[in-house]
Amino acid sequence: MTQVLRLTQKQPVSPRITRFRFEHPEGRSLPVFSGGAHVMVTMRDGEVLRRNAYSLISDPQDSSGYEIAVQREDQGRGGSNFLHEKAQPGMMLQIGAPVNLFGLNLTARKHLMIAGGVGITPFLSQLHEVVRLHAPFELHLAIRSRNELPALAIPDAAQVHVSDEGSRMNLTEILSTQPLGTHLYVCGSARMIEGVLTEASALGWPKDALHSEEFLAPAPGVPFEVNCARSDKTLTVGAHQSLLEALEAAGIDTPWLCRGGACGQCETDILACDGEIEHHDHWLDPAEHCSKIMPCVSRFRGALLTIDR
Amino acid sequence: MTISVPDTVFASRPRHAPLQARPCASALMIADEAGSAALLSLAKLAPELMPRSTILICSGSDATAAIRDLQPARLVEIGARTELPAALRGLLAEARMGLQAYIAGAEDLIDQAVAVLQTAGLPPGAIQTERRGSPARRMQCVHCKAITEGVTSDPYCCPGCSRSLYVRDHFSRRLGAYQGVCVDAETPGIVPEAQEISQ
Ligand code: FES
Numbered sequence: 082m083t084q085v086l087r088l089t090q091k092q093p094v095s096p097r098i099t100r101f102r103f104e105h106p107e108g109r110s111l112p113v114f115s116g117g118a119h120v121m122v123t124m125r126d127g128e129v130l131r132r133n134a135y136s137l138i139s140d141p142q143d144s145s146g147y148e149i150a151v152q153r154e155d156q157g158r159g160g161s162n163f164l165h166e167k168a169q170p171g172m173m174l175q176i177g178a179p180v181n182l183f184g185l186n187l188t189a190r191k192h193l194m195i196a197g198g199v200g201i202t203p204f205l206s207q208l209h210e211v212v213r214l215h216a217p218f219e220l221h222l223a224i225r226s227r228n229e230l231p232a233l234a235i236p237d238a239a240q241v242h243v244s245d246e247g248s249r250m251n252l253t254e255i256l257s258t259q260p261l262g263t264h265l266y267v268c269g270s271a272r273m274i275e276g277v278l279t280e281a282s283a284l285g286w287p288k289d290a291l292h293s294e295e296f297l298a299p300a301p302g303v304p305f306e307v308n309c310a311r312s313d314k315t316l317t318v319g320a321h322q323s324l325l326e327a328l329e330a331a332g333i334d335t336p337w338l339c340r341g342g343a344c345g346q347c348e349t350d351i352l353a354c355d356g357e358i359e360h361h362d363h364w365l366d367p368a369e370h371c372s373k374i375m376p377c378v379s380r381f382r383g384a385l386l387t388i389d390r
Numbered sequence: 391m392t393i394s395v396p397d398t399v400f401a402s403r404p405r406h407a408p409l410q411a412r413p414c415a416s417a418l419m420i421a422d423e424a425g426s427a428a429l430l431s432l433a434k435l436a437p438e439l440m441p442r443s444t445i446l447i448c449s450g451s452d453a454t455a456a457i458r459d460l461q462p463a464r465l466v467e468i469g470a471r472t473e474l475p476a477a478l479r480g481l482l483a484e485a486r487m488g489l490q491a492y493i494a495g496a497e498d499l500i501d502q503a504v505a506v507l508q509t510a511g512l513p514p515g516a517i518q519t520e521r522r523g524s525p526a527r528r529m530q531c532v533h534c535k536a537i538t539e540g541v542t543s544d545p546y547c548c549p550g551c552s553r554s555l556y557v558r559d560h561f562s563r564r565l566g567a568y569q570g571v572c573v574d575a576e577t578p579g580i581v582p583e584a585q586e587i588s589q
Binding site for chain 2: 190256257258259260261262263282283284285286287288289290
């Protein structure tokens with residue numbers, strides 16, 4: 082489900098991060114969501130259709146509007162630049178229904194949240210929930226320099242670690258002092274998530290208490306050809322295009338939800354492969370790497386790829 | 391009658407695999423006499439765990455000497471199974487995430503220990519179990535809620551309400567007990583002959 086909403090506010094909250102608010106053009110209320118949910122924003126940028134997922138940062142129970150905070154990625158594929166430069170209040174944008182792949186585990190005795198930079202965003206909506214539930218929480222935010230601290234509703238209780246000022250996060254200590262029943266949530270760069278999860282596992286934290294979210298933007302790469310067996314078409318996937326985008330441009334229906342390699346919706350069978358699949362997702366098991374591909378983020382290099390689409 | 395172990399994802403019965411050493415900040419090992427053999431094999435595979443381990447031994451005699459030789463950080467012995475929940479709660483009072491639990495022994499010791507650990511907040515993913523010895527089960531009567539330890543026959547007579555209860559494979563993780571259901575609800579008075587529980 083997707084609806085066309087009006088951009089009503091655009092406000093810089095740090096040198097690289099801007100907050101956007103969307104409301105229904107006739108003032109109708111929007112579906113409420115749960116903490117940690119994201120929406121897919123569809124942008125028509127000239128000839129190109131861009132779709133980016135952004136975490137909702139507003140109160141999950143506030144149906145008067147949706148808010149997101151977007152960091153400008155100059156190396157990115159253009160979605161964040163479009164929002165920063167071209168989107169202006171009054172503009173209508175297609176906003177998907179909220180989807181949550183990073184919800185709070187409500188059986189947790191305590192919520193330990195670790196954010197890196199703009200990775201704070203999913204926690205902002207979760208915090209509304211945690212406060213409403215009177216659930217104990219601990220929030221750590223790691224940033225490079227003080228001016229990166231976004232002017233968003235970050236609670237006073239948050240512990241901010243600024244690496245420029247030498248106040249680095251002591252992960253081992255944080256992970257060693259949590260009461261039984263604590264769940265850990267981490268959102269940030271791939272490197273940070275990997276670091277936190279590896280350390281937690283080494284310290285005996287079981288998988289069922291660990292949650293992470295990374296929004297993968299599809300990595301650019303070398304253009305490649307793909308045969309779509311079911312629709313009997315051969316397509317070329319451009320350097321800055323994802324396989325999913327190429328399928329959509331050719332009118333080949335492919336299901337998707339997160340467009341970031343996390344949800345599993347776009348899973349596609351490989352029928353023939355002479356070359357190397359560049360798997361970028363968080364979904365497939367290594368054992369499935371020969372038989373499946375996630376078109377939203379993964380690419381191919383080689384002589385021949387035939388997929389079941 | 392044999393009680394089959396369904397091997398599907400919907401199986402309610404807890405699976406008891408051999409204990410495997412996992413990275414952890416601290417370990418809590420719980421065993422009865424039969425189960426202590428499983429702890430000895432674990433210690434052989436991963437001696438490095440011992441300085442981080444607290445071992446709780448339930449009514450052990452000969453086995454305890456061998457366990458003591460493993461030189462765990464702490465060894466707690468209790469006489470009767472009834473002391474287990476209180477002893478365990480005491481050990482868990484100061485516990486932190488990073489604790490991995492290893493339980494070995496009779497089915498009902500496992501069930502009871504798992505229930506205490508989960509109530510204390512330890513996630514299921516940090517609990518491993520290996521059954522050694524008796525298949526006796528910890529049963530809850532779904533009618534009067536009485537919990538009966540050490541049930542070895544099916545059906546059994548509920549000490550709470552005197553119903554004859556069918557020993558189901560339906561296991562409550564919350565209670566750490568199997569569910570017993572009136573066996574002659576449809577055919578009052580016709581109670582099948584009791585069979586020994588074999589697995
Ligand atoms: S759309 Fe979610 S994994 Fe591809």
